[in-house]
Amino acid sequence: MxxxxxxxxxxxxxxxxxxxxxxxxxxxxxxxxxxxxxxxxxxxxxxxxxxxxxxxxxxxxxxxxxxxxxxxxxxxxxxxxxxxxxxxxxxxxxxxxxxxxxxxxxxxxxxxxxxxxxxxxxxxxxxxxxxxxxxxxxxxxxxxxxxxxxxxxxxxxxxxxxxxxxxxxxxxxxxxxxxxxxxxxxxxxxxxxxxxGPAPSAGFDRLLIAQDAFAQSDPHVRALLDGAVERLAGLLGPAAPVRLSPDGLEGWLDTFRTVQAWEIWQSLGGWIDETKPAFGSGVGQRLAAARLIGTEEAAAARARADIIAAALATTIGEGLVCLPTTPGLPPLRATASAEIETAYRARAMQLLCPAGLGGLPQLTIPVGTVDGAPVALSIMARRGKDVDLLDLAVRAFSGLPIMPERP
The missing domain is CATH 3.90.1300.10 (Amidase signature (AS) domain)
Known part of the structure; x- marks a missing residue:
């Protein structure tokens, strides 16, 4: 029409x-x-x-x-x-x-x-x-x-x-x-x-708890996250602990940010230089930093990202990884942009960057509320296991009541 x-x-x-x-x-x-x-x-x-x-x-x-x-x-x-x-x-x-x-x-x-x-x-x-x-x-x-x-x-x-x-x-x-x-x-x-498109679902051979990711979560949301993991354990068996990043998620985030920023400037830098658009402070600061990343720095970061992706594939195998989607509750609307950047964004991105670095599928699940705000668990798997994640989310969380409010 x-x-x-x-x-x-x-x-x-x-x-x-x-x-x-x-x-x-x-x-x-x-x-x-x-x-x-x-x-x-x-x-x-x-x-x-x-x-x-x-x-x-x-x-x-x-x-x-x-x-x-x-x-x-x-x-x-x-x-x-x-x-x-x-x-x-x-x-x-x-x-x-x-x-x-x-x-x-x-x-x-x-x-x-x-x-x-x-x-x-x-x-x-x-x-x-x-x-x-x-x-x-x-x-x-x-x-x-x-x-x-x-x-x-x-x-x-x-x-x-x-x-x-x-x-x-x-x-x-x-x-x-x-x-x-x-x-x-x-x-x-x-x-x-x-x-x-259509694809068979092969399932998962084990349930993994990303300890270094859970260490980033706020204590007052852990009960809801643990309850959701228990629901998955009822289908997959007891969970085993795992560290996604032996060297620390903070270093992985540095790699992710460098590659991401360099690619963003390659995609958008020409238009920005020609058009000279106005940006809000946070976005403007990130774009200004992206402009400064050199080719050699980006190449080194891409090489590190390749190593991280291979290590993640080995760590995860055919397992299902559980991790918090974000560290805690959504920040208040009144929170200053600078505070969000320094106090929250970096912590959140440490939880978010593994899927990007590995090219992995990740599914976010609402598991309840604390102080009236949503809390979410993520499930993540190796590349190509998208259908398995979707099938498990239906089996574990479809048609069941979302977990209740926690004080």
Whole structure:
């Protein structure tokens, strides 16, 4: 259906999830397992004949309408989903807070006084409010996993390369993935079957607890995390401890950040130098640092990342790894940006970077609330075990009550 024949504004949006300047809606192009379901997409996915904003008004103003629709979106439309609109992204995706200097911050419906998480903030909020059934985001450093955790959703970061990035705004190709959100595990699995295609589920041979990751979690959320691990142990047997990083997750984060920043500048630096757009302080500081990374420094970091990926594959094998998605509760909205960067972002990224470095699939599971705010556990596996993760999430957490509030 032509764009002109579709609604010219997004759904009623009291939580600020949707884009208005470049709104687009599309009917499903086929019938299938997602027929009758509603879809939203992060403002990094191309839609033929419409402009992608990438979370920044200058990007929107300097880019022509897309010639084709992103492959991931096309697959969901062909499976029967109706596209309701685009959702807000953090500026150029370079944040995990949900704050956008130009468009504001969506309201987290699960904890209105706390951050919604980013950079797929709008997609998570649209699903958490019930405005749509499912939403697409992207995950490089945690941009699906964090908002899923903060908004009390199931969220999936698939194996790197498992879903084509054709028609997605460029960022850091080594780590970029298409991801998605749903309010229950079964629907998350249905979307995965469409995006990933059919694949057998082989299961897992052991349950592993990432001790160095759990050491980063706040004590007041541990009871909920431990309860979720016990539920998985009921299916897989007792958990065994493991260290993901013998040398420390902080060093892994340094490697991740160097490679990511260098790739981001290769993708976006030319446009930034030509356009000279304005950025919020946090994103602006990270981009300024990315500009300074040299070729030799980046090459050394990439070599370290290759070694880390090989070590992770050996450590995990056919096992299932449990780890906190984030260190604790979502920070309060009133928290200063500088404090988020120094007191929280680095801790969170230590938990998030292993999946990126290894190209691994990681699934976020809501396991309850503390002080009215969501808590999430992640399950992670070797490359290619996406279907197994989705199947286990359904078996362990679909149709069962989410664990209760803990004081």
């Amino acid at each position: 032509p764009l002109a024949d579709l609604p010219d504004r997004p759904p009623a949006d009291p939580f600020g999830a949707f884009c208005h300047e470049n709104h687009v809606a599309l009917r499903a192009t086929g019938a299938g397992p997602l027929s009758g379901l509603s879809l939203a997409i992060k403002d990094v996915f191309d839609i033929a004949g419409s402009r992608t904003g990438f979370g920044h008004p200058a990007w929107l103003a300097t880019h022509a309408p897309a010639p084709a629709t992103a492959e991931a979106v096309a697959r969901l439309l062909a499976a029967g989903a109706d596209l309701c609109g685009r959702t807000l992204s953090d500026e150029l995706c370079y944040s995990i807070s949900g704050e956008n200097f130009h468009y504001g911050m969506p309201i987290n419906p699960a904890a209105r006084d706390r951050l919604p998480g980013g950079s797929s903030s709008g997609s998570a909020v649209a699903v958490a409010t019930g405005l749509v059934d499912v939403a697409l985001g992207t995950d490089c450093g945690g941009s699906v996993r964090v908002p899923a955790a903060y908004c009390g959703l199931f969220g999936m970061r698939p194996t790197h390369g498992a879903i084509p990035l054709a028609g997605v705004a460029p960022f850091a190709p080594r780590f970029d993935t298409v991801g998605w959100f749903a309010r229950d595990a079964h629907l998350l699995q249905q979307v995965g079957e469409v995006l990933l």
